[in-house]
Amino acid sequence: MQTTAAVAREAKGDFTIETVDIEPPRSGEVLVRIVGVGLCHTDIVFRDQFVPYPLPAVLGHEGAGIVEDVGDGVTGLAPGDRVVLGFSSCGHCARCDEGLPSYCREFPPLNYAGMRLEDGSKALYDEGGAISSHFFGQSSFAARAVVRARNVVKVADPDAPLEILGPLGCGFQTGAGGVMRSMACPAGSSIAIVGGGPVGLAAVMGAKIQGCSTIVLIEPVAARRDLALELGATHVIDPAATGVAAALRVIHADGVDFAFDTSGRVDAIQAVLEALAPRGMLGLVGVPPSAEDALPVNIAAMITFGQRLIGIMEGDSDPQTFIPELIAAHRDGRFPFDRLVRTFPLAEINEAVAAQKRGECVKVVLIP
Incomplete structure (x- = not known):
């Protein structure tokens, strides 16, 4: 054939x-x-x-x-x-x-x-x-x-x-699954999402499904920030216009409970890490520009505040159950x-x- x-x-x-x-x-x-x-x-x-x-x-x-x-x-x-x-x-x-x-x-x-x-x-x-x-x-x-x-x-x-x-x-289950499964963000929690591409915007929708009370998208493209607000984000940040860590601290003085990076950019990851609350969790899915890129971490600070840093693959999804769940959420207007x-x-x-x-x-x- x-x-x-x-x-x-x-x-x-x-x-x-x-x-x-x-x-x-x-x-x-x-x-x-x-x-x-x-x-x-x-x-x-x-x-x-x-x-x-x-x-x-x-x-x-x-x-x-x-x-x-x-x-x-x-x-x-x-x-x-x-x-x-x-x-x-x-x-x-x-x-x-x-x-x-x-x-x-x-x-x-x-x-x-x-x-x-x-x-x-x-x-x-x-x-x-x-x-x-x-x-x-x-x-x-x-x-x-x-x-x-x-x-x-x-x-x-x-x-x-x-x-x-x-x-x-792949992409949509990675974003949604990162929030709904890997980090399992509970209702009422706060989350900062870096990047308004398909994975990041799926994460916004997943955070809304989870009932997160504060959903912040960090994205330089205005149209994508606007779309995020329509999809459930409560706040948006233009990283070209302001310091991300400081802007997140204005929204949540004690820091955000969760952060989710889709960019793979070391500077972006460091910025949300600086704005992570005690016992906060940062999930990484973005592929870095270079295989040599590495993230410097203040070990003492992570120990002191009990912060967690995790890599996420495919949103910890079992496709046989999670994909039908997302299809049902789409049918119901929630995804x-x-x-x-x-x-x-x-x-x-x-x-x-x-x-x-x-x-x-x-x-x-x-x-x-």
């Missing part, structure tokens, strides 16, 4: 739209016709080799679509099922058994190797040979994807907007993520990357 795909062939180069050969699903896999796939910063990070990934490759890890075929041994899924695609996990290590598959022992190879781990094979080919597949277990920058069955979350709600559900598989989405044809992926980088849209979803 052949399919159309956006192929990454060189670091920092444009994606190329190509017709490639795709294998049928093997044991434990399903074939999914992609109806929409989110464009995530992580896709660009891997394309540009901030994290090494074998090129040429088909990336994409926020897919949604319809099952067309299932491989041997697959149960609970059938052709015609509407599905969202999440990340890969083994399903049998200690963290998976805890319901924390984003910390799976095998997470890096399952999601980043670009091949089937069982035999090193790939699902995609062109006349030059194999193309790296199975990015986050899916490689969904394509009209069809061969996906590990464990990645697949069935969508029970027939009215859910399947075309734009893909980002629930209006559709307001963040702008769609582009897959063929215009390079224009979409540029538009998202310029801040012209919050979240791109590509339509094959």
Whole structure:
């Protein structure tokens, strides 16, 4: 079978739209016709080799679509099922058994190797040979994807907007899950969120669902600050106009209970750390500009005030339960993520990357 795909062939180069050969699903896999796939910063990070990934490759890890075929041994899924695609996990290590598959022992190879781990094979080919597949277990920058069955979350709600559900598989569940699961912010607590991109604005919506009494977004783009206020933020701060730590102390003299950084910028993280309350918690999800970036921490101060600093992967989400929870919240009007989405044809992926980088849209979803 052949399919159309956006192929990454060189670091920092444009994606190329190509017709490639795709294998049928093997044991434990399903074939999914992609109806929409989110464009995530992580896709660009891997394309540009901030994290090494074998090129040429088909990336994409926020897919949604319809099952067309299932491989041997697959149960609970059938052709015609509407599905969202999440990340890969083994399903049998200690963290998976805890319901924390984003910390799976095998997470890096399952999601980043670009091949089937069982035999090193790939699902995609062109006349030059194999193309790296199975990015986050899916490689969904394509009209069809061969996906590990464990990645697949069935969508029970027939009215859910399947075309734009893909980002629930990564960006939106990371932001919402960081607040709702990783930090489990209680009702009445205060939180500062750094960055008004898709992850940060999902965190704003998650904080509102949790009942946080003070929700502060720190974001330089005025339109995103305005959108945050509409989505549930109680305060916004322009970091270009004022000192962030001082502004947060004006809002909460004793500091904020929680902070959530989506920027990966050391200066931004330090600013919210300075405004953290005793026993406060800072969650980190933003990828730094350089792999060498490090955060200097005043150890004595953290001990004195009992402050906590945690890394967060995929919002501590178990996709099989959390994605349906977010879909239900969207249906009820409590998680209006559709307001963040702008769609582009897959063929215009390079224009979409540029538009998202310029801040012209919050979240791109590509339509094959």
